[in-house]
Amino acid sequence: MLIRVNDEVIVLAGRDAGQKGKVLKVDREKNRIVVEGLNRVYKHVKKSQRNPQGGRLSKEVGIDASNVAIVDPQTGKPTRIGVRFLADGTKERYSKKSGVSLGMISPPRAARAAKV
Numbered sequence: 001m002l003i004r005v006n007d008e009v010i011v012l013a014g015r016d017a018g019q020k021g022k023v024l025k026v027d028r029e030k031n032r033i034v035v036e037g038l039n040r041v042y043k044h045v046k047k048s049q050r051n052p053q054g055g056r057l058s059k060e061v062g063i064d065a066s067n068v069a070i071v072d073p074q075t076g077k078p079t080r081i082g083v084r085f086l087a088d089g090t091k092e093r094y095s096k097k098s099g100v101s102l103g104m105i106s107p108p109r110a111a112r113a114a115k116v
Contacts, residue, residue, distance in 0.1 A: 001026065001028055001065055002081040002083065003033060003068070003070065003081075004023065004026065004103070005023050005025065005026060006022060006023060007022070007023045007070055007102075008020060008021070008022055008071040009022075009035060009068040009070055009071060010068065010071050010078045011035070011038060011039075011067060011068055012067050012068060012078065013067040014063065014067055015039075016063075020071060021035040021036045021037050021038045022035070022036045023035055023036075024036050024060065025062075027062060030062070031064060031066075032063065032065065033062060033064075033065050033068055034061070034062050035063060035068065036060065037060070038060065039061055039062070039063050040061075041058070041059065041061050042058055043056070043058075043059055044057075045057050070102065072095045072098050072100070073095065073098075073100050074097075074098040074100050075097060075098060079095045079097040080096040081093050081094070081095065081096065081102065082094050082095075082096050083105065085112045087114040088113055088114075089108040089109040089111065089112035090104055090106070090107065090108045090109075091104065091106040092104050093105060
């Protein structure tokens with residue numbers, strides 16, 4: 001999964017479809033993503049010493065990674081993510097729509113550096 005924390009994503013399916021938000025948490029084992037302010041549910045909390053009032057707590061829960069897409073930094077529209085190696089051997093994520101870099105994945109490696 002190429003989605004990272006702090007990426008801006010747009011929801012493609014579900015009740016929050018079309019809304020944008022920032023990724024708070026990525027669970028690679030379950031293939032789920034928690035997005036800030038989206039897919040909120042109520043958790044009913046019983047009265048206790050820690051929470052003397054009790055009541056309903058609104059919190060974000062995970063969305064399947066297949067239901068979100070990265071927002072292209074240039075166009076602001078959903079895009080797919082690709083991986084490429086730069087001339088110095090650095091591995092980076094990039095937007096398939098505009099070709100803009102979305103950040104580095106790994107440091108430079110001599111084995112992947114372009115041969116001149």
